Amino acid sequence: MASATRLSGLVLTAAINIMLEVLFFALYSIFRKQPSNANIYLAARIQREKGSSTHGPRHFALENYLPSSDWLKEAWKLSENEIMAIAGLDSLVFIRIYVFCIRFFGACTIVGVFVLVPINYFQGQIFDIDDITSDSLDKFTVSNVTNGSERLWAHFGFLYGISFLAYLLLYVEYRHIAKKRIHYLRSGKPQPGQFTVLVRAIPKSSQLTYSQQVDDFFQHYYPDTYLLHRSVYADTKWQKLLGEMERATREIRFLRLLPATARRPQRHKLLGLSGRKEDPLDYQSGHLEELKDKFKLYQATFMETRDELPVAFVSFRTRWSAAVVAQTRQTHRPLQWVTDLAPEPGDVNWRSLSICFSLLWMIRIVVGIIFVCITILYFVPAGLAYTLGTLETLETLLPFATEILSIPVVGTLVNGYLPSLILAILYLFIPPLMLFLTEFEGYPSISTQEIQTCGKVFMFLVTNSFFLVAYGSVVNLLSEVIESPRQIPGLLASAVTSQVNIFMNLVMTKGWTGYAIEILQPSVFIPGFLRRHVLRTRQYGPYAKSLPYYKALPELLLFVFIGFIYVIIAPLMLPFLMVYFFVGYIVFRNQILNRYEPVYETGGRYWPHVHNRIIFCVFMMQIIGIGMFGVKHKPMLSTLSSPLLVLTLLFHHYCRLRFLPVFQEVSMEWLYLQVAISKDRDDEREDKRESIYKKLHKAYLFPALWNFDTSEIGGSCHEPLLPEQ
Structure with a gap:
């Protein structure tokens, strides 16, 4: 060399x-x-x-x-x-x-x-x-x-x-x-992740489901601040369907902005080489309806066979409560009821949540x-x-x-x-x-x-x-x-x-x-x-x-x-x-x-x-x-x-x-002390809490359970809980 x-x-x-x-x-x-x-x-x-x-x-x-x-x-x-x-x-x-x-x-x-x-x-x-x-x-x-x-x-x-x-x-x-x-x-x-905690390694019970255990646990230990929880399931087949629906929705949204003369009729079969020519807007609208029907059929099957994971998103009434829970060890067993601040809904890695927490190391x-x-x-x-x-x-x-x-x-x-x-x-x-x-x-x-x-x-x-x-x-x-x-x-x-x-x-x-x-x-x-x-x-x-x-x-x-x-x-x-x-x-x-x-x-x-x-x-x-x-x-x-x-x-x-x-998300005690409590009080004083809670109800809903609405597909992953004033 x-x-x-x-x-x-x-x-x-x-x-x-x-x-x-x-x-x-x-x-x-x-x-x-x-x-x-x-x-x-x-x-x-x-x-x-x-x-x-x-x-x-x-x-x-x-x-x-x-x-x-x-x-x-x-x-x-x-x-x-x-x-x-x-x-x-x-x-x-x-x-x-x-x-x-x-x-x-x-x-x-x-x-x-x-x-x-x-x-x-x-x-x-x-x-x-x-x-x-x-x-x-x-x-x-x-x-x-x-x-x-x-x-x-x-x-x-x-x-x-x-x-x-x-x-x-x-x-x-x-x-x-x-x-x-x-x-x-x-x-x-306000962001959903500020009010929500990710709970992993929920212990298995012979009498209760994971969802029931989460509800009982937080109702018992955090009765004043616990708001709701969302379960996580093992099936992730919905990801491909939702991706296709998002693309179709995006196409429709921008096709509607164009005049009919600017939308060139095209074939859609065999890579666009065969089939009758259609207006792209008509084709995408029909394609979206087909995808919605497939999604509904998938949801029906999912509801019958869904497999709950020992993972849940738990939302609280205040930011301070979520921060305290995220930083607190819930039991004397370090590999059970493990809590951390939740990522924002658009940042959640649903596929990784199916991996057993005790095997991660x-x-x-x-x-x-x-x-x-x-x-x-x-x-x-x-x-x-x-x-x-x-x-x-x-x-x-x-x-x-x-x-x-x-x-x-x-x-x-x-x-x-x-x-x-x-x-x-x-x-x-x-x-x-x-x-x-x-x-x-x-x-x-x-x-x-x-x-x-x-x-x-x-x-x-x-x-x-x-x-x-x-x-x-x-x-x-x-x-x-x-x-x-x-x-x-x-x-x-x-x-x-x-x-x-x-x-x-x-x-x-x-x-x-x-x-x-x-x-x-x-x-x-x-x-x-x-x-x-x-x-x-x-x-x-x-x-x-x-x-x-x-x-x-x-x-x-x-x-x-x-x-x-x-x-x-x-x-x-x-x-x-x-x-x-x-x-x-x-x-x-x-x-x-x-x-x-x-x-x-x-x-x-x-x-x-x-x-x-x-x-x-x-x-x-x-x-x-x-x-x-x-x-x-x-x-x-x-x-x-x-x-x-x-x-x-x-x-x-x-x-x-x-x-x-x-x-560090969970090491800012001084910031949460000075900011989180004051923001919680501002929400209460300005009567914003009900609006926040309403958004939290669907923030971490498992995507396979969505009541599909095309207007919600493709939104910002870090969209705030409250609209801009």
């Missing part, structure tokens, strides 16, 4: 990805102007505005087929308050990660490029501008600095400076988001073992992908293509672009795989499931990244670590330094081009295009979906991790990362405004997990810095850098004490 790559390969990779990004952004600016694509690129806006965005210009206009920057200006002007109003605090937290990265790595880029890069490059050499293009990247990294050089003091000062800058910016972000969360909790409308251990096995097994395809993507390997495997590969441009493209492209494709399968694994762990809410998936994906990507830098010498590295664990920082520093080019290419291939694919949404656009122009059918309702945190967040944090481990060793990496963070900041502001509709709202509970992972990145940066000084024969600088590890741990502990309670 070559340890160095000429800059020509890096320049070619950058040129390819820049051209792809510009092309995709230009296509997006054109496609989004077409009325037929509004339900893809303006899906969230259409749903918010009740379809008004579907009525775009339908006559020919040249400006509708020319690239423009209007969407960039619109996304840039979006304020924090508008983001919260449109998509909630979770989306704002995601954007604030980009803000932190732009601030931190922006400052690091200025110092790194204009101070450290010249120090690294001019180490005892005469500057020759013509020689830069043929130099390897090692010339711009700390590996070019002579062992024992006094110039390493600059790197030492930089390590301390950016460490304290990271502490400052992380503190500012944590405090800012904590204030936003407190404001969210204080000013928000065992299932999670098994899932953890499977995760470790998958991570280790993935080393093989990841290593092979990198090896197969090198010029030498391809010449061996494909001798007939030697002449083509010998062309300088082709050889440079293969060595610089192909490995990172293969790795980027391999990593596409990881988030769905980890989400599938996490589904077996029995988390009661979709949000918690996604948060846990984020952790798995991030750990997988980081572990594979470290394997990648050490590929080819893993056994030697392990043997050296076992013999002398003190060598770990030095070994990491040596391995990381040798693979700068891999991660630079990965930033451009997976990062830059990834944003272009994200905004163009080819997986939605291409099937829609084929459906309209080949099958002559069309979906009128919006394709709005939730921002996939389990996929977007770990990928962002992977590049944050790469930035931290290379910020001192290879500052030339930083400009590439700055492009990644700045483009991502604009792209996701646009997507939040136009594309993504939240499925759930956690009130910013993603941030503590993000903070923990950034602290891990800071810690790894400092370990690698300590190892780098050791490799460069500056033991005194390694010793002087060691206190940073203690400072990082102390800072992390302080942030946990100072801010974490605000983000």
